[in-house]
Amino acid sequence: MNRPATPPLAEPSGWHDVRLTVNGTEVAAQVESRLLLGDLLRDRLGLTGTHLGCEHGVCGACTVLVDGEPVRACLTLAVQCDGADLRTVESLAPGDAPLTGVQRAFHECHGMQCGFCTPGFVMTATALTERADRPSDAEVADALSGHLCRCTGYRNIRRAVRQALDERFGE
Amino acid sequence: MKPAPFDYAAPRSIGEAVALLADPDRDAKVLAGGQSLIPMLGMRLARPELLVDVTRVPGLDRLHVDGAGALHVGASVRQARVAADPDVRAGWPLLADAIGLIGHPPIRHRGTLCGSLVHHDPAAELPAAALALDARLVVEGPRGRRTVPAAEFFVATFQTAVEPDELLVEAVFDRTPPRGAAFAELARRHGDFATVGAAVLLERAADGTVRSARVVFCGAGSTPVRLPAAEDALTGTDAGEAALAAAAAAVHAHLEPGDDVHASAEYRREAAAHLLVRACTEAWERA
Ligand SMILES: Cc1cc2nc3c(=O)[nH]c(=O)nc-3n(C[C@H](O)[C@H](O)[C@H](O)COP(=O)(O)OP(=O)(O)OC[C@H]3O[C@@H](n4cnc5c(N)ncnc54)[C@H](O)[C@@H]3O)c2cc1C
Ligand code: FES
Ligand code: FES
Numbered sequence: 001m002n003r004p005a006t007p008p009l010a011e012p013s014g015w016h017d018v019r020l021t022v023n024g025t026e027v028a029a030q031v032e033s034r035l036l037l038g039d040l041l042r043d044r045l046g047l048t049g050t051h052l053g054c055e056h057g058v059c060g061a062c063t064v065l066v067d068g069e070p071v072r073a074c075l076t077l078a079v080q081c082d083g084a085d086l087r088t089v090e091s092l093a094p095g096d097a098p099l100t101g102v103q104r105a106f107h108e109c110h111g112m113q114c115g116f117c118t119p120g121f122v123m124t125a126t127a128l129t130e131r132a133d134r135p136s137d138a139e140v141a142d143a144l145s146g147h148l149c150r151c152t153g154y155r156n157i158r159r160a161v162r163q164a165l166d167e168r169f170g171e
Numbered sequence: 172m173k174p175a176p177f178d179y180a181a182p183r184s185i186g187e188a189v190a191l192l193a194d195p196d197r198d199a200k201v202l203a204g205g206q207s208l209i210p211m212l213g214m215r216l217a218r219p220e221l222l223v224d225v226t227r228v229p230g231l232d233r234l235h236v237d238g239a240g241a242l243h244v245g246a247s248v249r250q251a252r253v254a255a256d257p258d259v260r261a262g263w264p265l266l267a268d269a270i271g272l273i274g275h276p277p278i279r280h281r282g283t284l285c286g287s288l289v290h291h292d293p294a295a296e297l298p299a300a301a302l303a304l305d306a307r308l309v310v311e312g313p314r315g316r317r318t319v320p321a322a323e324f325f326v327a328t329f330q331t332a333v334e335p336d337e338l339l340v341e342a343v344f345d346r347t348p349p350r351g352a353a354f355a356e357l358a359r360r361h362g363d364f365a366t367v368g369a370a371v372l373l374e375r376a377a378d379g380t381v382r383s384a385r386v387v388f389c390g391a392g393s394t395p396v397r398l399p400a401a402e403d404a405l406t407g408t409d410a411g412e413a414a415l416a417a418a419a420a421a422v423h424a425h426l427e428p429g430d431d432v433h434a435s436a437e438y439r440r441e442a443a444a445h446l447l448v449r450a451c452t453e454a455w456e457r458a
Contacts (some may be wrong), residue, residue: 014178033179033222034212055172056210057278069251069280074172075209076281079179080202080224124276145361146275 018082022047023091031078038062038073040081041088049089049119053148060147063120064088070127070143089119092126102126102164111160113151121147125161134169174212181224185231185311185340188223193313193336197221201338203246203286206278225338226283233341236262240346246339250279250287250297263344264457265304265352265370269296272354275362285339288324291331291394294364296354298325299389302397303370304344312337325394350374351458355450356389357442359433365390367428367439371450373410375458381405386418388443391428400425401447410455418451419444 019028022045031040038055041047041064053059055074062073065087092100099107102125112118124143128135135143140161144154178197182188192199200219202208203226211217225231226247233245236258244253253259254270266284273279273287273296287297288308301308306321310333319332326332333339356368367390376382384405388396400421408414428439 016179033177034174036173036209039173056213057206057274060275060277063277070277071281072206072277074213075206075278077179077202077205077209077222080205080226082181142361143276146277 016079018079020081021085023087033079035078036074037076037078040078047088047090051116051119060120061117063123065123070124089122101167105160105164109156109160111157117147117149121157125164129164129168172213175218177219178221181227188225188338189312191223199223201225204282206282207290242344244284244342246285250282250284253284265300268354269300272296272356285342289331289333289339291325291329293328293393294390299370299387299395302395303372303385303387307343309340310337311340328393348374351454353450353453355446366434367391367443369446369450371454373454373458381408381410391426391443415448415451419448422447
């Protein structure tokens with residue numbers, strides 16, 4: 001990537017070289033200190049699957065996996081991710097690969113609805129299925145309550161997550 | 172919701188971090204998990220010139236129990252890690268319970284225990300837990316290192332004993348006799364900050380009475396509020412109905428919460444009395 005021209009700023013602002021792995025690919029970028037991870041992904045890397053809703057940590061739409069853990073991309077600076085392993089919704093079923101269990105469950109249970117908040121839910125559900133032991137019902141409820149879906153409610157989303165967990169851990 | 176420009180530094184030692192914070196030419200702020208600071212930058216409620224990221228300083232990620240049995244939580248130790256730690260769950264379950272009430276998993280994965288203490292939102296759970304557990308806060312700055320007891324640490328809303336040029340290096344929780352712990356809170360929505368919350372620790376004597384009690388509220392003032400009158404009402408009793416009623420009466424007589432858009436003072440007091448009874452009942456079962 002070429003060094004972007006420093007925009008005229010009222011105050012000094014540093015640029016930093018960061019290296020991170022995004023969906024399995026090594027990325028080297030020069031980022032301004034204040035660049036948020038969500039904006040790095042969407043605007044700089046063209047990965048627009050990660051959606052931004054509230055931009056202050058409440059809605060969960062921007063949730064991505066950083067070193068395997070769900071994290072708010074709107075409350076993380078790109079520069080903080082130097083050396084990190086990042087996964088966005090684009091990492092699931094790339095190209096012609098078959099859908100993951102979580103994606104299939106969202107499809108079959110119609111857990112996606114209008115789709116705006118869905119990438120966040122899918123990444124949270126992906127993290128739940130990657131745990132060593134099956135998460136408890138309370139942990140699933142806690143994880144899903146960190147996402148605001150304004151479509152029709154959570155019934156189908158909960159069914160989808162349950163189906164994905166059943167498939168992964170056995171019923 | 173985009174922050175104003177600032178510079179970013181990731182020092183590799185405590186000394187380097189403190190030197191950056193103490194630089195008279197730049198208004199610097201510590202960045203830990205960013206889960207409170209980044210929203211404040213986005214809303215332009217804070218406009219520092221430099222963020223000093225303390226999460227890459229070797230050693231600050233230490234979570235351990237020392238030879239004397241005290242728990243040390245370094246500045247970059249994330250809340251989720253504290254709550255999942257077997258030593259914490261066995262010896263300081265109040266911390267795990269308090270963290271379970273913070274936001275949602277992604278917030279707790281990034282947010283640090285120390286960051287929550289320094290940020291000091293009066294509705295936050297961890298400052299109340301730290302006061303209930305008599306935490307010792309180790310602070311380092313250009314004038315050296317000092318240890319501040321929790322009772323002196325929380326000064327006012329969003330204000331603590333940590334000066335702008337200082338770093339909270341670690342929080343230390345001494346080993347205490349086995350006690351039952353519980354944290355009960357009222358929030359408008361699961362995961363929100365508490366409208367009001369109660370942290371309770373109860374120690375059981377050999378004869379089955381309450382040997383000692385600790386009662387601290389969050390969301391009931393500009394700092395966590397300890398209520399000795401409620402502790403006295405519980406100590407020496409069987410933690411039965413009469414004792415719980417006396418403790419609740421002490422809340423009505425002595426707790427002076429404020430009014431805001433979420434709740435009136437009277438509503439908060441009433442809720443606090445109920446939450447205290449609930450937390451006491453739970454803590455006593457675990458004692
Ligand atoms: C959607 C959402 C919901 C939330 N819900 C809750 C909740 O229910 N209860 C609750 O308690 N909190 C809640 N939080 C806040 C969360 O717990 C934060 O993680 C915490 O308040 C701050 O910790 P941090 O590590 O992210 O600190 P940062 O955001 O990095 O820093 C916060 C402040 O503390 C200072 N600071 C941080 N660490 C240090 C240090 N070691 N030394 C000196 N100064 C330091 C910073 O300069 C800054 O001023 C919520 C946050 C969000 C976004
Ligand atoms: S956009 Fe990040 S939580 Fe809403
Ligand atoms: S699917 Fe429409 S907002 Fe959730």
